[in-house]
Amino acid sequence: MSQTMPGKPMPDPSPDTQPYWDGLAQGRLMLQRCADCGRIRHYPQPMCAACHSMATDWVEASGEATVHSWTVAHHPFHAAFRADLPYVLVTADLPEGVRLLAQLRDAEAEALRPGLKLRIGFEQNEAGLTLPVLRPATPG
Amino acid sequence: MQLANKAAVIGVGDTDYTRDAGGRSALSLQLEAALKAISDAGIQARDIDGIVMPSPGGPVVAEELVTNLGIPDLRFSTGTPLGGAGPVAALQCAAAAVAAGICSHVLLTLGRTGRTGQRIGARIQQMPQFRIVGEFEAPSGALAPAQYYAPMARRHMAMFGTTSRQLAEIAVTTRQHAILNGNARMTTPLSIEDHQASRMIADPLRLFDCSLESDGAAAVVVSAADRARDLRRPRVLLAGMAEGHPDSPSAITQRADMTRLGLAKAAPRAFAMAGVTPADIDVAEIYDCFTYIVLCQLEDLGFCGKGEGGAFVEGGALGLKGRLPVNTHGGLLSQAHIAGMNHVVELVRQLRGEAGRAQVPDAEVGLVTGYGDLGDGTLAIMTRG
Numbered sequence: 353m354s355q356t357m358p359g360k361p362m363p364d365p366s367p368d369t370q371p372y373w374d375g376l377a378q379g380r381l382m383l384q385r386c387a388d389c390g391r392i393r394h395y396p397q398p399m400c401a402a403c404h405s406m407a408t409d410w411v412e413a414s415g416e417a418t419v420h421s422w423t424v425a426h427h428p429f430h431a432a433f434r435a436d437l438p439y440v441l442v443t444a445d446l447p448e449g450v451r452l453l454a455q456l457r458d459a460e461a462e463a464l465r466p467g468l469k470l471r472i473g474f475e476q477n478e479a480g481l482t483l484p485v486l487r488p489a490t491p492g
Numbered sequence: 493m494q495l496a497n498k499a500a501v502i503g504v505g506d507t508d509y510t511r512d513a514g515g516r517s518a519l520s521l522q523l524e525a526a527l528k529a530i531s532d533a534g535i536q537a538r539d540i541d542g543i544v545m546p547s548p549g550g551p552v553v554a555e556e557l558v559t560n561l562g563i564p565d566l567r568f569s570t571g572t573p574l575g576g577a578g579p580v581a582a583l584q585c586a587a588a589a590v591a592a593g594i595c596s597h598v599l600l601t602l603g604r605t606g607r608t609g610q611r612i613g614a615r616i617q618q619m620p621q622f623r624i625v626g627e628f629e630a631p632s633g634a635l636a637p638a639q640y641y642a643p644m645a646r647r648h649m650a651m652f653g654t655t656s657r658q659l660a661e662i663a664v665t666t667r668q669h670a671i672l673n674g675n676a677r678m679t680t681p682l683s684i685e686d687h688q689a690s691r692m693i694a695d696p697l698r699l700f701d702c703s704l705e706s707d708g709a710a711a712v713v714v715s716a717a718d719r720a721r722d723l724r725r726p727r728v729l730l731a732g733m734a735e736g737h738p739d740s741p742s743a744i745t746q747r748a749d750m751t752r753l754g755l756a757k758a759a760p761r762a763f764a765m766a767g768v769t770p771a772d773i774d775v776a777e778i779y780d781c782f783t784y785i786v787l788c789q790l791e792d793l794g795f796c797g798k799g800e801g802g803a804f805v806e807g808g809a810l811g812l813k814g815r816l817p818v819n820t821h822g823g824l825l826s827q828a829h830i831a832g833m834n835h836v837v838e839l840v841r842q843l844r845g846e847a848g849r850a851q852v853p854d855a856e857v858g859l860v861t862g863y864g865d866l867g868d869g870t871l872a873i874m875t876r877g
């Protein structure tokens with residue numbers, strides 16, 4: 353049996369989620385907003401849970417973030433991530449009222465604590481997919 | 493209609509739990525467990541007229557049970573797609589069906605060839621309830637339950653000072669119980685130091701914080717309580733049951749309080765239905781896919797306050813001589829990962845006084861929980877009746 357290395361998981365966007373991925377490709381984190389009541393929601397969904405409107409527009413995130421929680425991946429659950437181990441996955445609060453999950457750059461997990469200020473960046477992976485990353489707001 | 497004490501578990505059965513069932517199919521394992529449960533109940537296979545499959549879409553469907561067991565007149569067939577919360581949800585579903593008079597004897601089976609067949613980690617990306625995390629989190633490298641749940645544990649540690657050594661207490665006590673069981677995969681003693689030396693999987697979760705993918709099956713029969721009175725085993729009454737779903741059920745990342753599970757909503761309902769409080773519980777079988785999930789559920793059940801779970805589990809508190817004996821069979825951590833159907837079987841054995849060397853003396857009131865699909869919670873409180 354031939355061993356072919358599976359690639360990293362790629363999104364299969366729907367019409368509801370396509371603008372998010374289009375935004376990332378341009379280096380922008382786009383958040384879905386209810387066009388009727390203005391509530392921002394993430395991850396993208398067809399309906400606003402507050403007012404049940406299905407009219408949406410999109411706003412660009414400010415780029416600010418703070419640490420909510422995190423984990424450090426040590427076990428290769430997927431062969432395509434083996435070479436990246438260990439990597440830190442941060443759950444971050446955004447001032448827009450939603451959270452972002454992204455890999456940490458330029459810092460170690462030991463430096464993290466809830467509330468630590470971060471900055472959103474962007475990085476293209478080997479498959480050409482642009483993903484958000486998080487860096488300390490204050491270098492060092 | 494009040495469901496309390498309207499239904500009883502009248503039969504339980506399970507196969508050997510192994511790392512590898514030697515090529516046997518999940519159907520074959522489930523049929524073995526089903527026959528044992530039916531025999532244990534003192535009824536015939538043809539008496540089964542209801543089936544609730546805790547994992548629809550899994551490798552076995554009700555029609556295969558009907559065909560192999562020769563069930564002539566199935567009147568009720570459904571499923572409870574809540575992952576590891578499914579078996580206890582299936583108890584409530586079966587109880588409602590027999591209490592409503594739709595059917596009399598409901599069979600629940602769960603079994604798989606988890607290691608050798610469908611590995612949990614490989615299946616998860618194809619399941620519709622994981623579509624959201626699959627699209628938005630998997631590309632960044634969040635791929636498996638350990639990686640989804642680790643941030644919940646880390647948040648708990650950061651907010652409340654919970655430690656990895658406290659998680660180790662759960663693993664160590666559970667292993668002690670598995671050693672007493674006689675049908676458990678892990679049979680060598682485990683120390684807190686062993687736990688602390690085990691390799692990191694998804695920080696803060698180490699290898700010994702994680703459950704064991706296993707081969708095996710377990711089954712139970714639920715019947716109307718009045719029909720269960722004349723059978724050969726003691727009745728175990730379903731006194732209180734409830735199901736609860738967390739905020740942001742499809743993504744833990746977006747959950748306002750990620751230290752609170754769906755069980756926190758279910759627990760007050762089930763205790764009220766049963767007319768008991770946590771202080772009345774003699775033995776608790778708590779879904780333990782990971783040690784932290786036990787600690788969080790102890791809080792959400794009300795055995796201690798939010799943030800107090802770490803202190804609660806210290807000093808062997810979950811052992812047979814502790815303040816609350818937990819997972820007396822060895823759980824998913826050390827007996828086998830049968831998605832919590834083995835927890836249901838163990839609670840029934842405890843309340844019948846059939847739990848062997850891990851018997852909690854005079855156990856009369858117990859509970860079993862389920863947990864799955866990123867935070868769904870289920871709870872059944874049972875009494876010796």
Ligand SMILES: [Zn+2]
Binds near residue numbers: 386388
């Ligand atoms: Zn709205």
